[in-house]
Amino acid sequence: MTSLLEVKNLSRSFGGLVAVNDVSFALEARSITALIGPNGAGKTTCFNLVAGAMRPTSGQVFFEGRSIENTPPEIVCRIGIARTFQIVRPMRDMSVLENAMVGAFSWTKSVNEARSKAYDSLESVGLAGKADARTDQLTLPDRKMLEMAKALSTRPKLLLLDEVMAGLRPTEAAGVVRVLQKLADSGLTILLVEHVMRIVMEIASSVVVLHHGAKIAEGSPREVVADPRVLESYLGTGFHA
Numbered sequence: 001m002t003s004l005l006e007v008k009n010l011s012r013s014f015g016g017l018v019a020v021n022d023v024s025f026a027l028e029a030r031s032i033t034a035l036i037g038p039n040g041a042g043k044t045t046c047f048n049l050v051a052g053a054m055r056p057t058s059g060q061v062f063f064e065g066r067s068i069e070n071t072p073p074e075i076v077c078r079i080g081i082a083r084t085f086q087i088v089r090p091m092r093d094m095s096v097l098e099n100a101m102v103g104a105f106s107w108t109k110s111v112n113e114a115r116s117k118a119y120d121s122l123e124s125v126g127l128a129g130k131a132d133a134r135t136d137q138l139t140l141p142d143r144k145m146l147e148m149a150k151a152l153s154t155r156p157k158l159l160l161l162d163e164v165m166a167g168l169r170p171t172e173a174a175g176v177v178r179v180l181q182k183l184a185d186s187g188l189t190i191l192l193v194e195h196v197m198r199i200v201m202e203i204a205s206s207v208v209v210l211h212h213g214a215k216i217a218e219g220s221p222r223e224v225v226a227d228p229r230v231l232e233s234y235l236g237t238g239f240h241a
């Protein structure tokens with residue numbers, strides 16, 4: 001089976017610091033994979049490398065078999081990779097719908113097409129009822145959903161979510177989990193950075209663990225939480241699933 005995304009021996013240095021160190025992994029289509037590890041492990045840098053926001057020092061990224069590591073971010077977006085950022089930043093003087101339309105202009109010039117796609121995206125994250133609201137009226141969970149809707153409007157095959165549930169209460173995070181499961185069921189492939197292990201265990205079919213830039217473990221959630229290296233470097237030896 002070919003993978004939707006394959007990262008091969010990917011490395012990125014900043015001066016003397018090796019932020020991502022010879023990392024390889026692959027994502028099967030329609031799966032949800034979690035990228036986990038302590039702060040500074042290289043997770044966001046990995047996202048930047050996959051999304052074309054940064055070039056690797058060495059190594060390769062294949063999307064649908066095509067090498068993309070030297071592809072500019074707007075082209076990466078157009079071929080089907082979308083991302084959200086750790087910090088949510090809606091455009092304040094635009095409505096929720098207008099914000100969600102922004103993503104659609106990556107593939108269409110038609111305002112009508114963009115509006116129609118934006119409604120779809122808002123619907124799939126449960127925000128359609130607030131389409132006309134101003135973004136400063138949104139709660140934090142809604143602003144996170146809007147970031148996802150913006151990303152969905154680009155019509156991605158792969159969605160990269162960087163700590164999209166950070167700062168949410170458990171019940172709010174549970175709402176996001178349901179949305180992500182529905183998206184994966186409808187054919188989207190998701191790679192997410194997530195710190196709450198309970199959420200990772202519930203949502204991810206596989207997990208990649210980074211530590212000091214290197215991959216130290218990979219497998220099902222159950223496998224990685226039982227891995228001594230993961231317990232030692234990230235979860236703590238007192239961790240119980």
Ligand SMILES: Nc1ncnc2c1ncn2[C@@H]1O[C@H](COP(=O)(O)OP(=O)(O)O)[C@@H](O)[C@H]1O
Pocket residue numbers: 014017019037038039040041042043044045046
């Ligand atoms: N643009 C940058 N310039 C210099 N160092 C960076 C840059 N981006 C990230 N780093 C460093 O690379 C390491 C990995 O960072 P990051 O990928 O943000 O980790 P994570 O998302 O896992 O917390 C950290 O030590 C960070 O300080």
Ligand SMILES: [Mg+2]
Pocket residue numbers: 043044045086
């Ligand atoms: Mg990060």
